[in-house]
Amino acid sequence: MMNKGTKKLGKYEIGRTIGEGTFAKVKFAKNTDTGENVAIKVLAKTTILKHGMIDQIKREISIMKIVKHPYIVRLHEVLTGKTKIYIILEFVSGGELFDKIVHRVRLPENECRKYFQQLIDAVAHCHSKGVYHRDLKPENLLLDSSGNLKVSDFGLSALTLQGDRLLHTTCGTPNYVAPEVLGNEGYDGAAADVWSCGVILFVIMAGYLPFDEIDLPTLYKKISAAQFSCPFWFSPGAKSLIQKILDPNPKTRIQIEGIQKDPWFRKNYVPVKPREEEVNLDDVLAVFDDIEEQYVSKQPLVNEGGPLIMNAFEMITLSQGLNLSALFDRQQDYVKRQTRFVSRKPARVIISSVEAVAESMGLKVHTRHYKCYNPSESNGQTNLCFG
Incomplete structure (x- = not known):
């Protein structure tokens, strides 16, 4: 029997709103067949059409179905209604790792090591599937009821062909982004994710960021030169590993295999091997085939909308193509005068x-x-x- 204020979606009983973003609401729900709690991400089809988000959302959902792992938020299935898309996700009740850092300032080294081991296991699994997260940070790391890590938010992730890891899109969160990501020659997705993992380890152990400036040019210069220092309470082993990870040269930066062999990392390390499961993307294709048909027929109407939405990195990339030197070297006087605008x-x-x-x-x-x-x-x- 349904409780007051809930509604039914197939086998799911949908309850209260537990999160709300610009483009989606997240609802708490229960699988009435199994009794399992789930989170349902609800997206309006009109919003997806209006903002041209079909490819991005399809990619994010497909990637989440590919990277099934105990330390990654699980995507159960995707359902569609007349006007909405419903993404059924594992319900993770422990909140963000970021909130834990805020409340406790910094965490004990053994606890940090456990989270870092779980993070590296999850990221290694993603890389083995050709997936690079590109926005790893404490806000995207959730904790379950048992205190285990769950990597979430694959909205900026990339899926590459086997053996081809060179990426070109400048994206991520500035404080956690590897220096080569802001260049214009492409970057190795695996090496960039490793850098972000190193920043996360520093943050949860220190309680503050290794690179933190109010203006982007100064921040970028510090990241490029790896100008940071570990606090006195870091053990020699932790300090040594962080320095190997936060190497500004991606070619000499330690790789995941090296991290997993590091003595500090291996202490009390119990690797988790995910169960191999067949990946079926039929439900994803079925949901988006219908929307794409609508998109083709309504595309002229979408073009009549307001100005394009651009994030900070998209604005940055307008400077000299993808060459960011003009932003960070204020002594340059040879920048060609250009006026740019966007229009639908x-x-x-x-x-x-x-x-x-x-x-x-x-x-x-x-x-x-x-x-x-x-x-x-x-x-x-x-x-x-x-x-």
Whole structure:
């Protein structure tokens, strides 16, 4: 019998809201067949369409089905209704590891080692499946009722082909991001995740960040030079391992295999081997096939929306392509002057408007390959590029 304030979704009895984000609500629910508590992430299809999130959400869900591990939040299944998508997740009741650090300032070394061992086990499993998390931080590490770690939030993760680990998207949380991620030559997803794990270990042992500045340029310089110092209460073994992990050179940075062999890491270490399970993505494909059909038919309407949503890293990457040196070296004076804007209007519509305005001003504009040229400019030409 259903309680007051709950509603039914197949075999799930949905109750109170336990979390709310920009694009989704998370509801507490119970599997009435097994009695198991679950969390249901509820996303509106209109929101997914409006913000062009189909590919991102499909990738996140697919990855979570691939990386089944005791120390990773489990995705049970995906259901769809007329207007909403329901992602059924393992219910993790212990809160975020971040909250534990806030309340206790720093954790005992043995406890930190246990969490770090579980984190490395989970990350190693992800890498074995070709998955790189790219946003590892205490806020994305949950604790279950037994105090075991659960890695969550694969929204920024990448799935690469076997043997091809070079990534190019600049993303993550600045304080936890490896220095090479902010470069423009690609980076190894495994090495970048290892760096983030090292920052997490430092934070839970020290109670504060190894790299923490109010402005991004100064923060980036410190990260690039690995300018940090371990507090006096770190044991020699912990200090040595952290220094090997927070190596700004990804080629010499210790790898997961090396971490697992480290004497400090191996103390009381009990590795967990996940049970191999067949991965079936049929439910994911079924859910998104329907939405993608709607997306194709409604795409012009989506383009009529407001300005594009951009995060900090997307804004950063607009500086000199993906070369960030112009942001961090204030002595440079050779940066080309550029004005950039984003629009949901198709390029051909914007170009037509530019040509019309130019004509009214008596200017001649030549358009080729989505570029507009004004050859009458004294310095040769003024260019408008769309892409």
